[in-house]
Amino acid sequence: MATEGGKETYVEDEGAAGPNGAGAVKAKPPFKQRAKRHCLRFWWLWFIIFAIVVLVIVLPIVYVAYPNKAQKQINKAQLVPQSMSLLDPAPDSFDLQLDDMFQSKSSMTARLDAFTADLQLPGAHVPFVRIDVPAIKAANGSVAHVHQRVQIANTDQFDQYTKTVLLSDEYSIYLKGKGGLKYGSLPKTTVKYNKKITIKGLNGLKGLTLTDFAILTTTQADGANANGTVTIPNPSIATYQLGNVSLAMSVAGLPVGTATLPDVLLKPGNNSFPMRAITNQTAVVDLIFTNYKSGILPIDIVGNTSVYAGKHLPYYEQALQANNVTIRLDVIKALEDAGLAQYLGINTTSTG
Structure with a gap:
């Protein structure tokens, strides 16, 4: 109520409602309430947005980053x-x-x-x-x-x-x-x-040795006239089964015999096999009387055949044929042990 010109006047409160609520001005709802109403009304839109965000973030991780990381770890291993x-x-x-x-x-x-x-x-x-x-x-x-x-x-x-x-x-x-x-x-x-x-x-079979070499005074049924023990080192972690291996022996390009090693199984470490040899004793004696009077012959050994269960193994044969091992063999000692040095007129006190 107010006084104007001596008269009392009344001003209606703008926030007050009439008998039927007419003329009232509604208060603005809080932000959280408005957001909740919006989400309830447009839930499908927010679901689509959420799905898109998940796909944008997760799919590259699952189908790009993860496979790439997996491949990198395999590459590094x-x-x-x-x-x-x-x-x-x-x-x-x-x-x-x-x-x-x-x-x-x-x-x-x-x-x-x-x-x-x-x-x-x-x-x-x-x-x-x-x-x-x-x-x-x-x-x-x-x-x-x-x-x-x-x-x-x-x-x-x-x-x-x-x-x-x-x-x-x-x-x-x-x-x-x-x-x-x-x-x-x-x-x-x-x-x-x-x-x-x-x-x-196998390092070219380096370190191969021939020990206990002996000349046989009587030729055996298999034609062998010498025998000994061949030791082959295997510095690898692998085992190779070569079967029966034949070797060609020569001195300065002159063939002096062949040898056979039975049941060759090369395990890691040193491997020893009995050797049976057919030697050209005439050629050997000639070498002693000419270029190798010391009786120490440089024997070149080259693989020839590899046979397992009666079948040739070409992949081993070509490898053996490509490899040469040289050993130094005291032939005069073997002749002395066989009682042949004196018979052949070899003066062992003057050789060397």
Whole structure:
């Protein structure tokens, strides 16, 4: 109420409602209430936005970042051979026993599916064999055990492989393939393998020795007129079954005989085998009377044949034929032990 010109007047409160609420001005709802109403009204829109955000963030992680990380960890990991055996060989196949250790600095532990792998020489476009790699838990120190009959995939490449093994101190091969990788609850992804594996070779059979060499005064039924013991070192982790091996012996290019080693199984370390030899004793005596009066002959030994279960093994034969080992053999001592030095007129006190 107010006084104007001596008269009383009344002013209606703008916030007060009339009898029927007419003339009243509604108060503005709080922000939270308005937001709640908006979300309830447009819930479908917010669901779409949420789904899009999840897809934008999660999908690249699951289908891009995770596969890339998995592949990088496979690339960084190493396969270190622990043991290897090539047994029961045939011209086109052999039994393979291979233990490879998986080494990785990553804390990531995943399950690797079984897969078929190609084994290739560096620079080769085709494998020499294919192997079935079993499924393993890929943690640092895990070992994959391969034990199977392997067919030679390419004879030329396998010939080159066996030659590389025999002649090299160390060599490398590549394991190639692809398979599944499963990590935790994440979906399975596919990774590619292109692993370089370095292995000790046979180093050209360096260190081969012939001991207990004896000349037989009577030729044996197999034609042998000498025998001895051949020791072959194997500095590698691998075992190779070569069967019966024949060797050609010469001095300065002059053939002086052949020798046979039975049932050659080259295990890691030193391996000794009985040797039976057919020697050209006339040629040997001539050498002693001419260029090698000391009686010490430099014998060049080259492999000739490799026969297992009655079948030639061409991949071992070509490797053996490509390798030469030279030993120094005291022939006069063997002649003396056989009682032949004096008979042949060799003055042992004046030789050398």
